[in-house]
Amino acid sequence: MNDRVTLQDVAREAGVHASTASRALNPQTRNVVSEATISRVLDAAERLAYRPHALARGLRTNRTMTVGMVVPDVENPLFPPMVRGVESELTAAGYSLLVANTDNDQERLQTHLAALLAQQVDGLILATALANDDLVRNLTERDVPLVLLNRLAEDATAPAIVGDDRLGIRLVMEHLAALGHRRIGHVAGPAWLSTGRARAEAFLNSAAAVGVAAEESLVERASSFRVQPGDTACRALLARHPEITAIVAGNDLLALGCYRALGMEGRAIPGDLSVTGYNDMPYVDLLAPPLTTVCVPYREMGRVGGTTLLELLNRPPEQAAPPTTIRLTPKLSVRASTGPPRS
Amino acid sequence: MNDRVTLQDVAREAGVHASTASRALNPQTRNVVSEATISRVLDAAERLAYRPHALARGLRTNRTMTVGMVVPDVENPLFPPMVRGVESELTAAGYSLLVANTDNDQERLQTHLAALLAQQVDGLILATALANDDLVRNLTERDVPLVLLNRLAEDATAPAIVGDDRLGIRLVMEHLAALGHRRIGHVAGPAWLSTGRARAEAFLNSAAAVGVAAEESLVERASSFRVQPGDTACRALLARHPEITAIVAGNDLLALGCYRALGMEGRAIPGDLSVTGYNDMPYVDLLAPPLTTVCVPYREMGRVGGTTLLELLNRPPEQAAPPTTIRLTPKLSVRASTGPPRS
DNA sequence: ATGAAAGCGCTAACAG
């Protein structure tokens, strides 16, 4: 990248002082400049193909117009829609997005946060469960504008956008109860993830509410939200409770694990057992059978997270609003993996 | 973000001049400073929790340690692994990654590129087919370090990392020929994507090579690399060539479209027709039947792209090497969607 | 309405 065109060059070309050129170029301060000079400066800028130097500006204004987003893993299909949603909001407002992966590694998280803060990001979006409350509090105390995605700050120190897991599970349970199921098992995600915990709790609560058995032993925890652990947990659950007629999985990957386990054991879905997922991952409608699952609006979550952060960024620090938690409404996608219980 | 600790503060605390502190903090120039001062400065920095201001440094050094990556759509399962691969290489080298989506929109691409360049990114990784050759040439002429991912510059003005589509399709065709297929159809991707073109060409070439029918009419082009167009194209192909016993799809989504079309028409896979995909998207091994497909190392592609860019960034501009094209070797994942032809 | 001057935080000559 060679000889860059600076504001000086534009000013000289337009026959004005650099500061005047600056004012003319900035819509905010343009009103203070005469029509004539404005057009002269704009012309000159155009002619020279002037591109402002974001760093120099940032150094002066203390705003970089960049935002950092931390996700556990972009390859997990959950996160791309969030990134997308965030990105769409932010770029519309003129911001760029720095994306970092943590691999669920506490240390990497720290490194990335340090790097992002060194880059002087104007704000941060954390979609990682590892952002423990200490860390979040630390950030908010340093007045870093911060929004949490898909997880809560236990002590509500930062705004958070989450899916309504209670409602989602409730929808599933009502659907299964309506089909006639009375003994339902739950293959839950790990307890160290808030979504894992929340859905397991919601399972027990709504089980009682819709009139089906609600016993702790009907919940089997998988070691992580992936296929193989789902398979393992499914087998364990069936060994303990052979009588169940439906399995509510904590997410779609766990449901896929159940598909695999049931397939191996020669049990038909939904003939022998109904199975439900959570998240409505891409292409689960193309499985055999197409998966009944809860559709969480992750893209919307990203979008709302983006706008929430933008508000934070534009609000003068005096009038800080209390951090709010926004719960997005999920939808049940009924497909062919659920049916009436075997008789 | 309040009262920041500057290098001045550290220098004062350590009782040295700012420039000495700078030298002590920078591993590159540290050798020129006495052991004693180094440790005094390091101590002071530690004590004050000094964090260098990347902008100020960048303004001075003309390097921001950020790289821009442009993808058509992070939600397309192809791209997250690439992003991941790039990110892993770059963050290891101390760079941050700015990610932008184009939605296959020429105008958005321009906007994003302008924003990235304004942010003074040190280099660019383009994984978007829309980056036409004019644009690439423009960038390289402006000496922007640039690497292309999953696409070629027709006139080889920039280094490119791509999958070897000829080889991938060849592997598929050999597999099908070995199973006994003699009439094979191809549901191709759109001609405006280089991968669409390359695979269709490779299909015809290797068909001839492995001794199966190689006729233009055995290729049906889908309007885009998605499920529904695959479905449509599959039906069209079967209408024209009811005799074919296998379908080679241009990518996995097109293959899923074929699954759907065949499912609707009551044809069994692979009993009536074998189907193959391309890319080995996540979870296609869990479809019914599990999809035989070509596994392209997208993560590796990202990684190689990252290291290639790093080389570009570290090479003094004098000794520019000619841009090279690296072709990554794909692998055939044989699963249950292919079998011997119906008799 | 415009110009002059200062300075954001840092690094890189150049002296010593």
Added chain:
DNA sequence: CTGTTAGCGCTTTCAT
């Protein structure tokens, strides 16, 4: 080995 000086490109007082 360390201090001095200058300046990256921009915005923002403060004058005029």
